[in-house]
Amino acid sequence: MARSKLVALVRTLTLAASVGAPSLAAAADLLPPPPPPPYAPPIEVGGGWYLRGDVGASVYDRPKYSTSYDYNPYPDANRSYGNEVGGGGFAGAGVGYQFTPFLRADVTGEYRYSTGLRGSEYYKGYTDENGLGSYGINKSSGHFDSAVVLANAYFDLGTWYGITPFVGAGAGYAFNHVSGYGSNGQYTSASYAYDYGNPQYGGGCPCAPPTYNYAPVYDANGNVVYNNQANTKSYKDKTTGSFAWALHAGLAYNVTDAFKVELAYRYLNLGHASTGASFSTCCGEAGAGVKVKDIEAHDVKIGVRYMLGGLVAAPLPPLMNDYQPAPGPLVRKY
Incomplete structure (x- = not known):
């Protein structure tokens, strides 16, 4: 009796093992699921470009002025200026x-205005044989x-507490108007009387000295009479192109990573400017x-300065992938 029970138990265990063995083999053949994809690193948009204002x-x-006579110059003529x-x-x-x-470097354009040009000029005319x-x-x-x-090109010297000192230089072109x-x-000159009875040499307009015999006019006290x-x-308006160059020095403050404020000094050489031709009411002629x-x-x-570039996060992966049926068991052939 005991022997028959033992045989029955062995048969039951053998049957259970034969039924569960395929499932265990199939489970062993399944690969583990792949890990989730890593997040994409941030991407840079715009690079290092920036806009500025x-x-x-x-x-x-004080600039230097130069002119030329609107008439034939006298041999001893000289001029001095205060302009x-x-x-x-x-x-x-700029950008x-x-x-x-x-x-860093940028290209800038600007409009400049001034309160104006102002000048004063003193000049000496001819001296006659009488020393007048x-x-x-x-x-x-x-x-x-x-x-x-x-x-312009700039060299940033480093940043401390959000403040960046810098120096720079630039070159370009100025359109001076x-x-x-x-x-x-x-114009002041002596009055003259002429030997053929003409009246005085009319007031000293310096277009040319008299070319005929003349004598100074004296007043009752014996002083030479001068006329003004x-x-x-x-002058005609004129725009003149000229080479320009600059030197920069200043401080920049980082308000944010993309927005900066500058306070700077600049030396700017604008070259030269010119007027057009002149017209004189004295001689009635156009001149330089x-x-x-x-x-x-x-x-x-x-x-x-506003930086156009910056790091932008890549798009997030989808919360749920498209549904796909579970793969079937792998069947190995031995």
Whole structure:
């Protein structure tokens, strides 16, 4: 009896093992599920490009003026000047690129205006055989403005507490415009009487000295009589192109990673400017214009920079993949 029970138990265990063995084999043949895909790293959009804008005020050094006579110069003629370019302001914009944390460059364009050109001129005319000389004084004024295009490079010296000092240099072209320029002058010379009975040499307009016999006119006290001749000149407007260059130094503050504010000083050399031809009411002839040389500005400006580049997160993977049926068991063939 005991033997028959033992045989029955062995048969039951053998049957159970034969039924469960295929399932265990199939489970062993299944591969583990793959790990989820990693998140994509952030991507950079726009690179190191940035936009900038600036406004500021300017003070100009005293420029050099040069003119030529609107008539035949006298042998001993000489001139001295006292001239200036009035202070003004400017505004501009540009686009640039940040190559490294220390090196960047941009191209800018700006419009500059001034309170005007002002000049004074003293010149000496001819001296006759009696030792009587002549001289003139002119006061002039006009408007000055300029459009400037510069290519600039900057070196950022490092950042501390969000503040970045920098230095730089630039070169480009200036379109200097002079308009509304004119002068009011007075020419003083001795009065003369001529041996053929003509009246006095009419007031000293310095177009040419007398070429015939003449003698000074004296008053009752024996003093030479001098006449004053007013002389007004107007000049045509003119735009002159000139090489320009600049030196920069300043501080930038990081308001955010993309937005920066600058406070800077700039030395700007605008080259030269010229008026057009002149017309004199004294001699009634067109003459040379006025050339203004070495126009140098000292600028204080406030600027902003906005970085177009930055890190942007990649799109997230879908929350649920498309449904696919579970793979069937792998069947191995031995």
